Amino acid sequence: MADRLRPYRVLLGSRIRSQTAYRRSFAMDVLGSMSIGVLEFAEVYVIFANVDVLGELDFAAAALLFAVANIAFSLADLVIGHIDAIPTYLREGTLDAFLLRPLPVLAQLVTSDISLRRLGRTAIGGAVLAVALPLNEIAWSPAKVLLLVTAIVAGAAIFAALFVCAAAIQFWLVEGSEFANSFTYGGSYAAEYPASVFALPVRILFAFVVPAAFVAYLPTLALLDIPGPPGLPSWLGWCGPLMAVAIWAVALLGWRAGLRHYTGAGS
Amino acid sequence: MSIARLHRYRPTVRRSIRRGVMDPARLFAAHVAMGFRRWSTYRLAMVAGAFTNTVFGLIKAYITVGAIGAAGGTVAGYDAATGATYAWLAQALIGPVAVFGWRELALRIRTGDIAVDLARPVDPQLAFLAADIGRAAYTFIPRGFPPLLVGALVTGLALPTTPLPYVLGLVSAMLAVVLSFAGWWLLNLAAFWLLDLRGATTLYLVASNVLSGMIVPVHWFPGWLWTVASWTPFPSLIQTPIDVVMGHATGTEALGLIGTQAAWLAGLLIAGRLVFRAGARRLVVQGG
Numbered sequence: 145m146a147d148r149l150r151p152y153r154v155l156l157g158s159r160i161r162s163q164t165a166y167r168r169s170f171a172m173d174v175l176g177s178m179s180i181g182v183l184e185f186a187e188v189y190v191i192f193a194n195v196d197v198l199g200e201l202d203f204a205a206a207a208l209l210f211a212v213a214n215i216a217f218s219l220a221d222l223v224i225g226h227i228d229a230i231p232t233y234l235r236e237g238t239l240d241a242f243l244l245r246p247l248p249v250l251a252q253l254v255t256s257d258i259s260l261r262r263l264g265r266t267a268i269g270g271a272v273l274a275v276a277l278p279l280n281e282i283a284w285s286p287a288k289v290l291l292l293v294t295a296i297v298a299g300a301a302i303f304a305a306l307f308v309c310a311a312a313i314q315f316w317l318v319e320g321s322e323f324a325n326s327f328t329y330g331g332s333y334a335a336e337y338p339a340s341v342f343a344l345p346v347r348i349l350f351a352f353v354v355p356a357a358f359v360a361y362l363p364t365l366a367l368l369d370i371p372g373p374p375g376l377p378s379w380l381g382w383c384g385p386l387m388a389v390a391i392w393a394v395a396l397l398g399w400r401a402g403l404r405h406y407t408g409a410g411s
Numbered sequence: 412m413s414i415a416r417l418h419r420y421r422p423t424v425r426r427s428i429r430r431g432v433m434d435p436a437r438l439f440a441a442h443v444a445m446g447f448r449r450w451s452t453y454r455l456a457m458v459a460g461a462f463t464n465t466v467f468g469l470i471k472a473y474i475t476v477g478a479i480g481a482a483g484g485t486v487a488g489y490d491a492a493t494g495a496t497y498a499w500l501a502q503a504l505i506g507p508v509a510v511f512g513w514r515e516l517a518l519r520i521r522t523g524d525i526a527v528d529l530a531r532p533v534d535p536q537l538a539f540l541a542a543d544i545g546r547a548a549y550t551f552i553p554r555g556f557p558p559l560l561v562g563a564l565v566t567g568l569a570l571p572t573t574p575l576p577y578v579l580g581l582v583s584a585m586l587a588v589v590l591s592f593a594g595w596w597l598l599n600l601a602a603f604w605l606l607d608l609r610g611a612t613t614l615y616l617v618a619s620n621v622l623s624g625m626i627v628p629v630h631w632f633p634g635w636l637w638t639v640a641s642w643t644p645f646p647s648l649i650q651t652p653i654d655v656v657m658g659h660a661t662g663t664e665a666l667g668l669i670g671t672q673a674a675w676l677a678g679l680l681i682a683g684r685l686v687f688r689a690g691a692r693r694l695v696v697q698g699g
Contacts, residue, residue, distance in 0.1 A: 172610025179617040187626045191474070193633045195481040198474075320459035326466035334470050341477030343565075346469055 151247060152255040159257050173261035181218070181268025184336065185210060199338025200370050204279035206338070207272055208367070212292070213335040213360035214269035216299025218262055224304045226257040227311045228328070231321040234314060240408055250308070250399055280368060288367055291381065295363035298384030299335070302355055305388065306331055308395035315402030331356040340373040351376070355387040438533060439541045446545020457550065460506055461557040468502035468558045472566050475627075487630040492569035493657065497628055499562030500653045506554025507547045508587050508648055510625055512595040512616065517602035523696040536683055540592055547588040571658040579665050580656025586672040587652050590644060593679035594619070600683070603690030618643070624650035644675035 164170050188210050192203040201209060230253070233239040242249045242256075282288060310324030317323060335356035339347050351357040358380070365372045366381025450457075475494040479486050489497060504510070516539060519525045528535045562568050571577070598615050602608055620626055622645035629640050629650040640646050651668045654660040660668050 166607065169607040169610065172607070173613075176610040176613025176617075179614055183617040183621055183626070186621050190627045190631050190633070190636070191478045194486045194631055195478050198478055198481050317455070317459070319453060320455040322456065322459035322463050326463045330463070330466045330470065333467065337470075337474050338477075342470075342473045346473060350470075 152251065155252075155255045156258055159255075160260060163260050170261065174264040177261045177264030178268050181214060181265040184214065185268065185272060188336070199340040200365070200372070201338050204276055205364060205368055205370070207276035208280055209338065209360045209364045210336050211269050211273035211276055212295055212299065212364060213332065213356075215266055215273065216296050216359050217303050217332040217335070218265040218269055219296075219300040220303030220307060222259055222262040222266065223300075224254050224307045225262065226259055227253055227307050228321070228324070230311045230314045231318050234318050234406070237408060239406065249403060250396075253311075282367055283369065291363055291367055294382070295360065295367075295384055298388045299359035301388035302359055302384065302391055303328070303332065305391040305395040306354065309391070309398055312395065312398035312402040315405045327354050330354070335359040335361065337361075339376070355384075355391060358384045358387045435537075439537060442533075442538050442541030443545040443548070446542030447549045448545075449542070450546045450549045457553045460550075461554050464502045464505050464554065465558045465561050468499050468562060469565065471502065472498040472562065474498075476566065487628065488659070489628065489630070492567060493659075494628075495562065495566035496569045496657060497653055499558050499566070499568060500656065501625055501649055502558040502562075503555040504584065504587070504649055504652060505625075506550040507584065508591045508652075509543070509547070509595065510591070510620065510623070510648070512591075512598070512612070513543075514599065514608065514612065516596065516599035517608050520599070520602040520690075520694075521606070525691075525694065526696040529691060529694075536596065536680070536687060539596065540589065543592045544588065547585075569657070571656075573658075576656055576658040576661070576665075579669065580652060583652040583655040583665075583669050583672060586669065586676060587648050590672060590676045590679065591648055593676060593683055594644065594648075596683045597679060597686060600686045600690050603694060619645050619648065622646065623648040624653070628653075644679065647672040647675050 185207075188203075188206055191198060192206060196202060198206060230239075233242075239249070242252050245252060306328045310328050313324050314321055331350065331354045334342075334350040334354070339350060339357040339361045342350065347357070357376075362372065362376065362378075362381040363384060364370075364381075365376075366378050369378075372378060372380075472495045475489075475498045476491045479489060479491050479494045484490060486494065516525075519528065525535075528538070531538070559568065594615075598608075598612065601611055605611065622629070622640040622643050624630075624640075624646055625648075629637060629646050632640060647668075651660075651672055655665045655668060
């Protein structure tokens with residue numbers, strides 16, 4: 145097993161060394177990434193400067209919701225976000241190089257880069273979480289701790305699968321790559337707010353088609369023992385891992401179909 | 412753009428140069444036309460952009476309406492209808508105003524292609540500006556209309572019924588297009604001094620997105636953040652055109668806002684010329 149993972153370890157190590165080689169650039173990148181986290185939190189902050197409660201959540205609960213969604217997304221972005229460069233590989237025909245190596249293409253693409261700068265965004269999410277947790281009244285129990293951890297891990301898995309789905313679509317839509325942003329970045333945006341503010345069709349879209357509501361909103365409701373809107377019972381807060389498995393199945397099938405559709409750039 | 416298409420515009424430029432008259436208006440118009448044609452080539456990308464702007468508009472409009480409902484019906488003068496309209500108009504402006512910017516000039520500086528721009532008998536800033544106006548003219552309908560159409564169907568739009576706000580709004584939107592260009596031009600010029608622009612670009616994106624009112628209206632900001640925003644040109648990019656077209660600001664107030672836009676624009680364009688000259692002076696391009 146260790147032998148089989150060695151190529152990936154070497155690949156990742158080389159990427160990490162190359163990113164940290166230019167220290168000032170790297171520092172600027174981390175700062176930039178942190179500022180994206182700040183930007184997103186600014187929206188929550190400005191909204192709650194004007195209202196006390198949004199959906200069923202007050203500012204502390206909304207901050208918790210934001211933190212869970214943001215950490216989950218930034219982890220997925222860190223590990224797999226660079227896969228959204230796939231239209232460039234397809235256009236330039238550089239995907240061919242990956243096809244020639246005796247390793248799965250998806251695994252190679254994932255380990256071809258790891259954007260350490262995105263830890264800046266994780267750090268902002270972590271800071272918000274650290275402040276928000278004590279501000280909320282949570283009846284802590286081992287189950288609640290498990291729920292919080294599962295929510296973040298399953299959320300990261302859900303976003304990672306969305307990135308793979310988005311990359312799979314690119315095999316057909318090279319030039320229309322921005323379509324996919326609606327579901328990856330759009331999903332992340334929708335996940336940061338209580339799904340109850342959306343009208344029913346949009347709520348269904350971001351719960352069951354793009355399972356953004358399962359990342360943070362439903363787990364937060366369960367964590368705080370707040371009854372959700374009708375039609376969304378609180379046990380759904382535990383269903384993040386199920387949704388992650390389901391969407392990963394779709395993502396891998398889509399990826400396989402996309403790779404089979406690929407015919408090279410003729411170079 | 413295909414070579415054949417490009418050549419259709421080149422004769423105009425070449426003729427003016429051969430005559431030695433360099434009619435600036437025709438040169439500018441030719442560059443605007445080239446920018447328009449260049450962007451009209453990528454139709455699927457345009458549809459994808461409009462689709463994404465619309466999906467984000469959907470999320471944003473509901474969050475805005477939800478917040479206004481939670482606040483008891485109005486927030487800083489916006490009720491549910493005008494709040495949703497604000498969200499949709501902001502989404503419609505993303506494409507034309509190029510909220511997410513461009514990095515072409517920075518790339519040309521890094522690769523040395525900028526030497527070609529400097530060798531042309533055309534002012535680089537004017538040439539880039541003209542091409543950007545062409546881009547904005549092309550994207551105006553295909554990127555602006557779909558979010559507004561979906562907005563009208565889903566939440567309804569609260570827009571004025573008299574023509575004057577639309578006329579002033581168009582003027583304000585055009586100023587916002589050029590102002591956005593002037594800001595990104597300056598940021599791109601940093602490539603003369605910095606090798607890696609990604610960090611600087613991200614910081615600029617974040618500042619402009621928050622302070623322009625792209626994320627939430629500037630009028631919703633708590634006092635301190637509002638003061639910060641009002642000291643920057645950013646509200647002139649999104650908040651001002653929307654205030655004018657929605658009739659939020661009318662009469663002399665609207666003219667004052669447009670005047671502020673024009674003042675920022677003049678300042679940034681002039682700064683852009685000076686910085687470009689300073690950068691070009693220290694530029695060393697390898698090879699030949």
